[in-house]
Amino acid sequence: MPQPLIERYRDYIPLEPGDPIVSINEGSTPLVEAPRLSERIGAKAYLKIEGANPTGSFKDRGMTVAVSRAKGRGAEAVICASTGNTAASAAAYAVRAGLTGAVIVPEGKIAIGKLAQALIHGARVIALEGNFDDALVIVRELAERHPIELVNSVNPYRIEGQKTAAFELIEELGGPPDALSIPVGNAGNVTAYWKGFQEWDTSPILYGFQAAGSAPLVDGAPVANPETIASAIRIGSPARWEEAMNAFNTSRGRVAAVTDEQILDAYSWLASNEGVFCEPSSAASVAGLLTHGLQTVDGMDKPETVVCVLTGHGLKDPDTALGTAPPVINCVNDITAVEHAVFD
Numbered sequence: 480m481p482q483p484l485i486e487r488y489r490d491y492i493p494l495e496p497g498d499p500i501v502s503i504n505e506g507s508t509p510l511v512e513a514p515r516l517s518e519r520i521g522a523k524a525y526l527k528i529e530g531a532n533p534t535g536s537f538k539d540r541g542m543t544v545a546v547s548r549a550k551g552r553g554a555e556a557v558i559c560a561s562t563g564n565t566a567a568s569a570a571a572y573a574v575r576a577g578l579t580g581a582v583i584v585p586e587g588k589i590a591i592g593k594l595a596q597a598l599i600h601g602a603r604v605i606a607l608e609g610n611f612d613d614a615l616v617i618v619r620e621l622a623e624r625h626p627i628e629l630v631n632s633v634n635p636y637r638i639e640g641q642k643t644a645a646f647e648l649i650e651e652l653g654g655p656p657d658a659l660s661i662p663v664g665n666a667g668n669v670t671a672y673w674k675g676f677q678e679w680d681t682s683p684i685l686y687g688f689q690a691a692g693s694a695p696l697v698d699g700a701p702v703a704n705p706e707t708i709a710s711a712i713r714i715g716s717p718a719r720w721e722e723a724m725n726a727f728n729t730s731r732g733r734v735a736a737v738t739d740e741q742i743l744d745a746y747s748w749l750a751s752n753e754g755v756f757c758e759p760s761s762a763a764s765v766a767g768l769l770t771h772g773l774q775t776v777d778g779m780d781k782p783e784t785v786v787c788v789l790t791g792h793g794l795k796d797p798d799t800a801l802g803t804a805p806p807v808i809n810c811v812n813d814i815t816a817v818e819h820a821v822f823d
């Protein structure tokens with residue numbers, strides 16, 4: 480029987496005794512072996528399919544906890560800034576909790592599936608003439624002025640929920656992987672994985688990957704106008720900067736950049752070689768390993784097992800898929816013509 484995350488890891492999630500459990504049975508996502516990727520990188524590779532969460536991204540792990548706490552403390556509304564997936568998730572969990580939801584997204588820069596989700600769940604969707612970083616500044620201020628719960632990953636309950644993905648990996652593999660590869664945007668998720676690994680006394684190497692046009696952690700400075708096709712990691716000023724850098728350093732891993740071309744290559748390659756369709760941002764975790772390899776600091780053994788976190792589902796962003804894949808073959812209603820179309 481599928482179980483809400485909060486029940487599965489109850490002892491590790493700091494909700495208050497009277498808080499309701501607001502859940503859509505998130506988490507417990509598939510961990511899939513990736514034989515062809517393993518061959519290419521020279522280590523046993525697994526894919527953590529976070530697109531299998533109820534709204535199609537890992538954001539649900541954090542949202543179940545953040546919205547449960549919000550409901551428990553009597554909030555009537557939730558708000559977030561979002562590149563899309565937080566909006567979709569917040570909108571769905573707000574419905575479950577009987578709260579109203581408002582989401583601020585960067586105008587024209589969110590994948591169409593995510594927009595559809597936020598709207599169909601009845602959230603008030605505001606398209607800001609600005610980027611994600613601008614939107615986050617505004618929602619932080621609004622949450623100060625109004626009795627509305629901020630559910631971005633600056634909310635500590637988001638991190639508490641998202642860390643459960645690390646627990647699942649440890650349980651499923653019978654121990655931690657040697658390394659974890661993860662896309663990095665606002666840097667909440669890498670912070671969460673590290674917290675989860677540390678709470679269970681493990682410390683795999685963390686490899687984080689940012690898009691080259693949006694790589695503040697790699698550059699060492701905020702990026703004023705971040706640009707990348709990978710819209711979920713198009714963030715120039717990550718909220719969890721310090722914690723993420725601490726995680727990379729302490730785990731003896733690193734953060735590096737991948738170009739949009741490398742991201743899209745990995746995205747198509749995964750779909751056509753492993754049968755897994757993730758969104759472009761997610762593919763940064765695979766593109767990073769293919770581009771930079773499994774680097775180690777002096778004296779460390781090369782990792783033998785690595786988990787790539789595929790953060791969101793490919794269906795979120797059909798425009799990128801259709802713009803990347805070969806076209807449909809049109810055909811007249813005739814057996815011979817169809818025969819040619821199929822077999823030539």
Ligand SMILES: *Cc1c(COP(=O)(O)O)cnc(C)c1O
Binds near residue numbers: 565
């Ligand atoms: C939110 C998101 C990310 C980035 O996670 P951060 O916690 O912001 O670093 C990556 N991929 C997808 C699909 C996302 O939705």
